[in-house]
Amino acid sequence: MSYLVTGCAGFIGYHTTEQLLSRGDTVVGLDNLNDYYDPTLKQARLKRLQDHDGFRFVKLDLVDQAGIAELFRKEQFQRVIHLAAQAGVRHSLTYPQVYVDSNVTGTLSILEGCRYNDVEHLTFASTSSVYGANRKMPFSASHGVDHPLAVYAATKKATEHLAHSYAHLYRLPCTGLRFFTVYGPWGRPDMALFLFTKNILAGRPIEVFGHGEHVRDFTYVDDIVQGVLKASDHVAAPDPDWDPYAPDPSRSDAPYRIYNIGAQQPIHLMRYIELLEQELGTTAEKLFLPLQPGDVPSTESDCRPLCEEAGYAPTTPVEVGIKRFVEWYRSYYQC
DSSP states (O other): OEEEEETTTSHHHHHHHHHHHHTTOEEEEEEOOOSSSOHHHHHHHHHHHTTSTTEEEEEOOTTOHHHHHHHHHHHOOSEEEEOOOOOOTTHHHHOHHHHIIIIIIHHHHHHHHHHHTTOSEEEEEEEGGGGTTOOOSSBOTTSOOOOOSSHHHHHHHHHHHHHHHHHHHHOOOEEEEEEOOEEOTTOOTTSHHHHHHHHHHTTOOEEEGGGGOOEEOOEEHHHHHHHHHHHHHSOOOOOTTOOTTSOOTTOOSSSEEEEEESOSOOEEHHHHHHHHHHHHTSOOOEEEOOOOTTOOSBOOBOOHHHHHHHOOOOOOOHHHHHHHHHHHHHHHHTO
């Protein structure tokens, strides 16, 4: 199978591309290698991918619509996994235009490429942040998500709407995946586990927002990638039982599906920190702070539709996931 993976030098994109290559698919990986966080980490991920014969890298920005269109025409991809985006909830409060450009306009470029080149299936990344002000747990993709709390979440919800319109108008099969707090080796330096580990090893205090009362559905990256591949292999189809008088937003009479993808095992942030402290063999000095703008106090995923329809089965306990992350961190940073 020939794939385009956007954001291939990013955290989830790198792991997804590696798994596709390992199972024998060919992949063109696209990334603009921006400096939102340390580009040397992206380059290190990319170098590992370039050791595979079935991989080719293209440096290109999603907003370059002519360049994206030419890439699609030239390569004639069978399937696309669209993971590139401007990430970060808090960063979006300061730079909203960057998020609209990358996440909305960039996704439109990908949808147009798929539309005009007979792509079999587009699988794209959304986020649990779209649940925003919702408090009913666990979060279900059948719930309405009309109250985003950050620009990042709003742009991701916009991509879901765009994808549905293309599924309806052009019968392009589209599957969106709402990721729940992904962590693991080769992770993003702006994420909590990375920041905690860096500061603890440096003897600096860690900032614990929400006074440590957060609950998160922390999901190990290998489980996420398993779900991404299973979702991509399970091509979205119209739901013949979809009722326009009682519409379920996770499905449609168009070839369109939205799934949650999480661990389904939410834990308190303080327990997460405790497990990290045990693995590092030291106790962190903690600076307790209020909840940050745009954050939500709790997340918990209902992933039953993805499990039942595509065979998703997360298996990595958080104790194992944190251990693997620390082993990678110490090896990569030689500390």
